Amino acid sequence: MNEMLKAVFNKKLPDFELAADFSMDREIVAIVGPSGSGKTTFLNCLAGIADPDAGTIVLDGRTLFGKGRTVKIRDRQVGYLFQDYALFPHMTVRGNILFGLPGKPEPPHVTELTGLLGIRGLLGKYPREISGGEKQRTALVRALAMKPRLLLLDEPFSALDDATRIKCREELMRIHADWKIPVLLVTHSMDEARRVATRIVKIEKGRMDELPAGPALLS
Numbered sequence: 001m002n003e004m005l006k007a008v009f010n011k012k013l014p015d016f017e018l019a020a021d022f023s024m025d026r027e028i029v030a031i032v033g034p035s036g037s038g039k040t041t042f043l044n045c046l047a048g049i050a051d052p053d054a055g056t057i058v059l060d061g062r063t064l065f066g067k068g069r070t071v072k073i074r075d076r077q078v079g080y081l082f083q084d085y086a087l088f089p090h091m092t093v094r095g096n097i098l099f100g101l102p103g104k105p106e107p108p109h110v111t112e113l114t115g116l117l118g119i120r121g122l123l124g125k126y127p128r129e130i131s132g133g134e135k136q137r138t139a140l141v142r143a144l145a146m147k148p149r150l151l152l153l154d155e156p157f158s159a160l161d162d163a164t165r166i167k168c169r170e171e172l173m174r175i176h177a178d179w180k181i182p183v184l185l186v187t188h189s190m191d192e193a194r195r196v197a198t199r200i201v202k203i204e205k206g207r208m209d210e211l212p213a214g215p216a217l218l219s
């Protein structure tokens with residue numbers, strides 16, 4: 001396996017310790033587990049929002065954390081779609097997407113993504129003027145705008161109605177087929193994990209375990 005991401009680290013949380021031992025290729029891996037089990041903390045450590053107490057995180061051969069080194073968030077090239085989308089309310093869809101990108105002209109891949117996700121007509125609107133599904137698409141384009149080497153999605157579809165959720169999932173899978181970057185998807189839904197991911201990892205009280213693939217085992 002061509003290992004794109006390897007994360008082996010520990011982080012103390014109030015009630016237990018997150019013990020991450022995880023690696024992945026250019027695939028979609030679902031992270032499941034009960035509320036408060038450490039899923040978001042795991043993503044935060046990968047993104048650089050939180051630091052492990054000890055261990056290493058290596059992405060595409062580059063050490064992001066460990067061996068006396070902590071690469072800053074903005075230098076990690078990790079795209080992160082937060083649980084609540086976290087769009088800036090005072091910025092338009094275009095402003096949100098291009099925030100943090102150097103230079104003003106819209107890069108061609110952003111034009112392509114906004115076209116693919118059908119939000120070109122919304123670029124001048126503000127988050128309060130668009131629907132949940134449109135916010136989700138905007139947040140996804142923003143997470144992809146800086147061409148990340150790793151994409152983290154924290155319950156990206158949970159606030160959407162069924163039809164929009166199915167459409168957004170399909171779009172994600174199409175983008176993944178195109179970009180072929182590793183994608184980590186936190187979800188509460190086993191059904192979603194099974195539909196979208198090639199592997200499923202369960203976190204429970206900070207312990208990670210790979211679940212065997214196969215619908216019968218994933219009820």
Ligand SMILES: Nc1ncnc2c1ncn2[C@@H]1O[C@H](COP(=O)(O)OP(=O)(O)OP(=O)(O)O)[C@@H](O)[C@H]1O
Nearest residue numbers: 013014015033034035036037038039040041042203
């Ligand atoms: N910055 C923090 N300070 C103190 N405690 C924290 C912090 N971040 C997380 N925790 C605690 O660590 C545990 C794991 O939280 P985390 O958000 O990673 O869980 P989760 O699996 O993502 O939960 P959910 O599914 O509800 O989003 C929880 O008990 C939480 O209260």
